[in-house]
Amino acid sequence: MSDQPTTNFSESRPESRPSSSWGAATGSWLPAVILLLATIVVWEAVVRIFAISAFIIPAPSEIAQSLVAQWGTLMQATLVTAGEILFGFLVSVAVGIAIALVIVRFDWLGRALYPLVVLFQNVPKVALAPIFILWFGYGLAPKIGLILVIAFFPVTLSMLAGMQSVDRSLLSLMNSVGASRTQILFRIRVPHSLPNLMAGTKIAATLSVIGAIVGEFAGASDGLGYVIQFASTQLDTALVFAALLLVSVLGIAFYYAAEILERIVVPWAPKFSQS
């Protein structure tokens, strides 16, 4: 946008103190890391002291072993699941945005659509998984469908909230110079909604992970959800935990990817990281 960022611009930003903010970041991470390590140590100790069977609760060391031993299979499954999540997430965001735009732009359609969207939100989405398998088979399609129905809603809802929270006097200004509804929508409402939209997108990113795993549970021949199900029928609980660990890593990766996207799309959005 602005092609000549002045030095003045960057100097006046209050958050341009990398050293101290890095110190603050490690300071805030440290307790979490310590607690995590302590949990792992206690877990390992409890399993060994009480000689708990590995197919009930595997020790962290056994999980690590399983992770290394099955690395190839697990990576392959991770890649499949990550593809489903990414594709499903993008479709959810696109559909979520489209529904929100239609609701705001076309009064009549909006009044018809909005209650139905809310009603649909109350359908237990997980229960749709078997139906999607029945309709779309065992491939990618039912997973995308399931992610879509689970994840589009926060996108639509957050974008609607953002578009409808435009200050009335700003709308008065626009109306006074004869701005059309479409102009107000795209020049004001949509950019105004971006901080909200990005918040909804982050929720959608997490829900997409759930959608993919549930979809794989219901019927799949590949992916981390399939590995979890297959391993549990074999009583290979260590492998279940290893796959779960990778699912969590995927979830965190997608969440932070959405957060990075947020920083890029809405640099003016309020940041909550600094207290």
Next chain:
Amino acid sequence: MRVETIRAAGGRPAHIRHDDLISAKGVSVVMAKQLVLQNIDLSVPKGSFVSLIGPSGCGKSTLLKVLAGLVDPTSGSVSIAGLSPVEAARKRMIGLVFQDANLLPWKNAVDNASMLLGIADKSLSRAKLRARGQEMLELVGLGDSAHKRPHELSGGMRQRVAIARALALDPKVLLMDEPFGALDAITRDAMGQSLLEIWQRTGKTIVLVTHSIDEAIHLSRHVHVLGIKPGRITESLDIGLPYPRDLSVTEDPEFVRLVVQLRTMLRASHQPGGAS
């Protein structure tokens, strides 16, 4: 015909009635079964600076919205240079400034200043819009902050951008609804003084809604006092202090006398009812 007379007159001597830029006749507004404004007659001479002052709930903001064409009067009529307020607004004759600057946080100051102009006139190129925005920022004293985003500007500076945005339309009249209401006292004084200078440089007609007695007297040529229940003009006061005025005018004995007089009028305007 009427428009021509107005154009020809040019100067700004007060009290020349045929030279009114804005005239409201018998304006009443009913909202939610409440009589918000009753039988308002208001004339604003071209090039004048008029303030509307009154207690909360007297409908002064509503009156401004009627003048801006944002609220339709239930009865009565408003003409701005012979046009209805909505027509006048479409012809970019009306510049609006509210208490909240309402800048777009994703645009820098210069793009905010030219934003409304860009909507009003789609034929203008980006470069022309920028140039106009820059020109207006310089007029309001923000020439070197063109690339700053709203969050990098102080409240007073944001309000200056809002004024620049209104002026970019080159309107005939600036309608301002408590534009400095959210600012601290010192900034407020400085903004008032800047507004006076802008007014004298551009010759715009200004209608200012305020609840500050000092501000009304410091800035305006005519002050109209509105009373409550229903909202109506109870008194009008001409401010004879010569222009150009600066803040030292507040120490003038005449200023002090006018403050006392206006305060008395305002106190009376707090009494509901009562024909005026």
